[in-house]
Amino acid sequence: MIDVYAWRTTNGLRATIAMAECGLPHRVIPIDLGAGAHKTPEYLRINPASQIPAIVDPDGPGGQPLMLAQSGAIVLYACQKAGRHLPADPADFARAMQWCMQAASDIAGTSAAINQVENVAPEKVPSTIELFRKRFLRYFGIAEKQLRDQQARGHDYLAGPLSFADFMLYPNYALRRDALPATDFPALAAWGDRMAARPGIQEGMRLHTEKNSPKA
Structure with missing residues (x-):
């Protein structure tokens, strides 16, 4: 255990x-x-x-x-x-590694920066907040293009088959979904819906979805 x-x-x-x-x-x-x-x-x-x-x-x-x-x-x-959830094809595995790193660095770092400048920093600077919001949308725009390209190849996920890359990206999408409208990010929204429908994702998200979880 x-x-x-x-x-x-x-x-x-x-x-x-x-x-x-x-x-x-x-x-x-x-x-x-x-x-x-x-x-x-x-x-x-x-x-x-x-x-x-x-x-x-x-x-x-x-x-x-x-x-x-x-x-x-x-x-x-x-x-x-x-x-x-480890792609067998070496090219798919390499793409999964790319998106794993993209989620862990660029996307997660920008999301954390938005939280800092919006909620933590003692002085709220509108130009700084807007800079990080635009960067966040740009990074998810790249994810949107990746998912569209995969859809054109008949695949539903970031690196072809469902992989560790999707697990890395999904929480950043789920917790900021309101900032990513389906009209602007249709492939991302469809991917998010597919992910959210999975029992494993639902179980893994319980800390977020069940706000009254017991505290340590």
Whole structure:
């Protein structure tokens, strides 16, 4: 049984989605960031960086316990452990890696920056907020084009078959869907609907959809 320490952020939801989609036995342990649960001595022993998500797998590689942090590393670890959602074609796998990195860096970084300039920064600078909003839309415009190109080839997902790349991108889309209207992003909206209909995605999103989740 893998312990998954997460919260209802995009990073945390990536980990819970991957575990659910890969069918790995796991339990989600909510780490309420607002309550400072990520700063407790108990959690710092799991992840000294004081960030979520993190996992503890008592049956890691070689049968040895494994502690692992960083959402991208956890998503890939889950897929590799389960042997699922890893494109068999080398070109598809390379594309999945590209979109995994795109989601983890450009898209997630811009989404986090929007939160900082809109909600955290003591001075709200409209020009700075607009800059990051435009950057966010531009990055998702690239995802829209990728999905349209895949649709033209008869595929429904970022790298052809459903892959770890889709798990990395989906929380960023789901939590900011209101900023991505279907009229401007039709392929993205259709992809989002396909993802949302999957039982594994629904299970992995529970921390977000069930606002009254128990707190750590």
